[in-house]
Amino acid sequence: MSVIEAQYYEKLDQNRVKCKLCPQNCQIRPGKEGLCRVRFNDGGTLYTNNYAEVASLAMDPVEKKPLYHFYPGRQILSAGTWGCNLSCGFCQNYSLARQKVPTREIVPETLVKIARQAEADNSIGIAFTYNEPSIWFEYIIDIAEKMKFYGLKTVLVTNGYIEKDPLARLLPFIDGVNIDVKAFTESFYHRNCKGRLKEVKENVEYMAGKIHIEITNLIIPGENDDPSETEAMAAWLASINPNIPLHLSRYHPAYKMQRDPTQVSTMLKAQKICRQHLNFVYLGNLPGINNNTPCLECGQVLITRDAYNVKITGLKDGKCSYCGAEIDYITVG
Numbered sequence: 515m516s517v518i519e520a521q522y523y524e525k526l527d528q529n530r531v532k533c534k535l536c537p538q539n540c541q542i543r544p545g546k547e548g549l550c551r552v553r554f555n556d557g558g559t560l561y562t563n564n565y566a567e568v569a570s571l572a573m574d575p576v577e578k579k580p581l582y583h584f585y586p587g588r589q590i591l592s593a594g595t596w597g598c599n600l601s602c603g604f605c606q607n608y609s610l611a612r613q614k615v616p617t618r619e620i621v622p623e624t625l626v627k628i629a630r631q632a633e634a635d636n637s638i639g640i641a642f643t644y645n646e647p648s649i650w651f652e653y654i655i656d657i658a659e660k661m662k663f664y665g666l667k668t669v670l671v672t673n674g675y676i677e678k679d680p681l682a683r684l685l686p687f688i689d690g691v692n693i694d695v696k697a698f699t700e701s702f703y704h705r706n707c708k709g710r711l712k713e714v715k716e717n718v719e720y721m722a723g724k725i726h727i728e729i730t731n732l733i734i735p736g737e738n739d740d741p742s743e744t745e746a747m748a749a750w751l752a753s754i755n756p757n758i759p760l761h762l763s764r765y766h767p768a769y770k771m772q773r774d775p776t777q778v779s780t781m782l783k784a785q786k787i788c789r790q791h792l793n794f795v796y797l798g799n800l801p802g803i804n805n806n807t808p809c810l811e812c813g814q815v816l817i818t819r820d821a822y823n824v825k826i827t828g829l830k831d832g833k834c835s836y837c838g839a840e841i842d843y844i845t846v847g
């Protein structure tokens with residue numbers, strides 16, 4: 515089951531193919547694979563080798579994705595495979611992203627069945643996470659269509675590096691997304707990720723307003739922590755919607771990057787800068803930090819968070835319990 519013909523590619527001369535799933539647009543000779551390592555050319559046909567191949571399956575709090583304004587306090591079945599279409603030297607999940615790992619086959623019908631059973635454990639649906647989900651396109655769309663039929667949610671935790679056509683095809687079946695905007699300069703993406711910021715920005719702008727969206731930005735000292743860069747990113751997000759939650763995440767040494775962890779003072783400064791533009795700026799990988807969600811109208815706390823212990827304390831029937839203001843920036847259920 516794991517090997518099926520890939521969608522979104524073009525046949526070229528001499529049995530070469532051009533993959534059109536993500537902006538890498540790999541041109542692949544026969545017998546070779548693309549940068550993601552899960553798509554390969556066999557005799558002029560592009561195949562994907564990870565269909566229904568699940569490397570990780572676990573129940574997680576929705577907050578762990580991270581999604582803070584999307585069904586707070588609920589759980590979500592989380593699934594991932596292996597491979598990635600970027601190549602980030604600081605990858606925090608490189609064991610899944612960069613190498614083939616043991617997998618087990620779970621066909622779409624079975625995964626949807628597991629997701630339906632997980633409703634009894636307070637789960638809202640499935641999150642495709644752990645590795646980059648866009649390179650699992652064929653599997654995810656087969657599942658997401660079924661999830662929609664059963665009224666369950668489908669979430670992507672993604673780097674946002676996908677071509678417009680497959681994204682447009684997938685989006686009607688997706689309910690929520692966390693997009694990792696890794697930095698706000700093209701030079702960072704080129705130097706550290708073998709990718710481009712331009713397409714990520716375009717996809718954020720495209721998805722916002724269509725589905726629930728939150729953004730993560732890992733702050734790495736000396737790489738993307740310049741205050742002017744942080745401010746430019748926040749201003750850009752605010753120009754789309756100032757209520758988009760931004761998760762500033764603290765870097766720890768991982769994979770090929772061995773810089774010291776980001777200073778707490780840098781994280782707090784970045785949060786302050788972003789709050790000049792955005793209404794909800796949370797800090798990740800920093801235990802003990804106040805990550806509560808206030809009402810924008812009266813400032814009272816709507817949701818309290820202590821790690822993954824989440825309590826909805828000031829939100830009822832879509833309104834602030836204290837001042838009655840309409841809260842349309844948090845989806846509860």
Ligand code: SF4
Nearest residue numbers: 533536539540548550
């Ligand atoms: S999905 Fe993989 S093979 Fe296709 S363009 Fe992207 S990195 Fe290359």
